[in-house]
Amino acid sequence: MIALGLVLIVAGGALLYVWNGLRPPASAAPVRVTIDKGMRAQKVAEVLEANGLIRNAKLFGGWLKLKGEGARFQAGVYELTPGMSRDEIVAKLNNGEIVAAATFRFTIPEGFTIQQMADRLSQAGQVKKDAFLQAAANPSVWTGSTWAAQIPSDGNLRYPLEGYLFPETYEMRSGSTEADVINRMLSELDKKLNQLPEDWQTTMQDRGLTLHQLLTIASLIEREVVVDKERPIVSSVIANRLKKKMPLQIDATIQYLLDKQKEKLTEEDLKVDSPYNTYLHPGLPPGPIANPSLKSIEAALYPDQTDYYYYVTKKDGTNGHLFAVTYKQHQKNIELSNRNVKK
Numbered sequence: 001m002i003a004l005g006l007v008l009i010v011a012g013g014a015l016l017y018v019w020n021g022l023r024p025p026a027s028a029a030p031v032r033v034t035i036d037k038g039m040r041a042q043k044v045a046e047v048l049e050a051n052g053l054i055r056n057a058k059l060f061g062g063w064l065k066l067k068g069e070g071a072r073f074q075a076g077v078y079e080l081t082p083g084m085s086r087d088e089i090v091a092k093l094n095n096g097e098i099v100a101a102a103t104f105r106f107t108i109p110e111g112f113t114i115q116q117m118a119d120r121l122s123q124a125g126q127v128k129k130d131a132f133l134q135a136a137a138n139p140s141v142w143t144g145s146t147w148a149a150q151i152p153s154d155g156n157l158r159y160p161l162e163g164y165l166f167p168e169t170y171e172m173r174s175g176s177t178e179a180d181v182i183n184r185m186l187s188e189l190d191k192k193l194n195q196l197p198e199d200w201q202t203t204m205q206d207r208g209l210t211l212h213q214l215l216t217i218a219s220l221i222e223r224e225v226v227v228d229k230e231r232p233i234v235s236s237v238i239a240n241r242l243k244k245k246m247p248l249q250i251d252a253t254i255q256y257l258l259d260k261q262k263e264k265l266t267e268e269d270l271k272v273d274s275p276y277n278t279y280l281h282p283g284l285p286p287g288p289i290a291n292p293s294l295k296s297i298e299a300a301l302y303p304d305q306t307d308y309y310y311y312v313t314k315k316d317g318t319n320g321h322l323f324a325v326t327y328k329q330h331q332k333n334i335e336l337s338n339r340n341v342k343k
Helices: 002-022 041-050 057-067 086-095 114-123 129-136 178-193 200-206 211-224 228-244 251-258 294-301 327-342
Strands: 031-035 076-080 103-107 169-173 310-313 321-324
Touching: 031 041, 041 057, 057 086, 076 086, 114 129, 129 178, 169 178, 178 294, 200 294, 211 228, 211 251, 211 294, 228 294, 228 310, 228 321, 310 327, 321 327
Parallel strands: none
Antiparallel strands: 031 076, 103 169, 310 321
């Protein structure tokens, strides 16, 4: 009888220990716990115990093993409340009912330069301007695009990533680094390029262009054109001038050097000594002068077939252009444009 009594006492004590170890803790304020990817069930139990959500990690781990649970736990940050039952905790972890991460949104307009991006994002408190520009100049952190690896090593490039950070509205996790922001925008470029017609790469190669040159042409179109239907026409003017080895004489390249828009360029502005000055140097500038839209990239890839070599803004409020084949026709268009201003 004494031996039986001792056995019952030990068994009862063990059952009491297990019951007490597996019952939920007292109710308290919610806590957040992080379950890492690949974390084993026993480690999850230890995290839960450390945060006061269960009483005994070893017993909880054993219970999970007995129930065949733990293999479906999903990684993430969870908000759990002390006092929850074991089944409630397991259900949340299996269903991946994680806390939505805090995010921030930002919009980069089409035609923005990297300098303008840095200013906008830093003013909104989303990046540090200097750190953003440093990351944009550091190829070792550019992991978001397969095309970024082909950017030429050219000391004349003001910002190597100019033209490669796609203008779009983005949503990112709070705490994202400057490199994270840049790589997200780089990955968007690759995504948008994949939306071009299937023959875009062969068309680019047939025209003897690299992607860097294509984006450069697209950036010129972006900064020069407002009316969508004129994008492939301006693209044809650029193509015709390049073929004839004529200087492009595009005002937007001078504006890029000045870092701020001027209503009217002076003769002195046109003499700025820079490889980006398309009045002084024939051919394309060393790289893009802005980050172009998909419409401009497509126009650069597929220009209209025209005989135009010149264009001038109408200055009539329509944002359109007058196009000409000869310089004499161009001079007449300039006169008409100036008359529109006087009206």
